[in-house]
Amino acid sequence: MIWPPEVEKEVAALAPHDRPILLHGPPGSGKTTLAREIHRRSGRTGAFRSLDCGTVGRELFAATLFGTPKGGFTNAEERAGLVAEARDGTLFLDEIGELADDQQAALNVFLEDGVWRQVGVGGAEGRGDVRVVLATWRPLEVLRPDLRDRLDAFRIDLPPATVERVGEAVFDWSRGMADRLRQPLVRASADAREQLERAVEGGLSMRGARNWLERATMRAWEDGSSVVEPRHLWGLPVRARDPLDEPALRRLLHETDGNVAAAARRAGVSRSMLNRRLARAKIR
Structure with missing residues (x-):
């Protein structure tokens, strides 16, 4: 995947370090691919493990992350948990915007000091050297303020497809x-x-x-x-009408007195894209 220069710059700066990283961008913008790239560039020798938080039941979230001891509760089997499996590697938590408030609180505590405990009676405690990468497409306001404050300084914003x-x-x-x-x-x-x-x-x-x-x-x-x-x-979805067809382009330029930058802002597209469309329509 080829990333925009601003994303590439952030990845180069953050990947070698151990701080948690938040990837924020619309669905399909490449968050999972970028998480794997961060792991690759981190130099970590452990495994890459991932979890789609939206697919795990509320009562199973902590057990999935931190594991369970044998007999810790009824019919419980020994389970290491993703944190242990990702030791010396990277744990990717996708769709964290789907987590309930108490789940976010538990995650925030783990991010604070890296200490975790298996869920259930007699659960072992551990401290894992794990790099955590998190992602969401939702507005960041869905995150608890304390979790958002922890992650916001290490956020990488992924643009939509262009x-x-x-x-x-x-x-x-x-x-x-x-x-x-x-x-x-x-x-x-x-x-x-x-x-x-x-x-x-x-x-x-x-x-x-x-x-x-x-x-x-x-x-x-x-x-x-x-x-x-x-x-x-064949089968590829095709839009019914191009909102930047030739009449629309001419109208945009007329309304902005020929100012391409202003026209791009009004159309909600980048200036480079608008120039491409103008050239394609042989305008200007």
């Missing part, structure tokens, strides 16, 4: 898929990239764009093609 990000990432995705599956590299044609970019303009996430490219690549392998073409992307 045409520029997808255009830069397409080759990286294709090469990664070929290496992972030990298949020949299949590049995306300019027309296929354009189709993905239009889908992103219509709201498709980075995860969605990558998944559609992978599906198209599989179709290309299947029919023996050396290039992903638009025909391999």
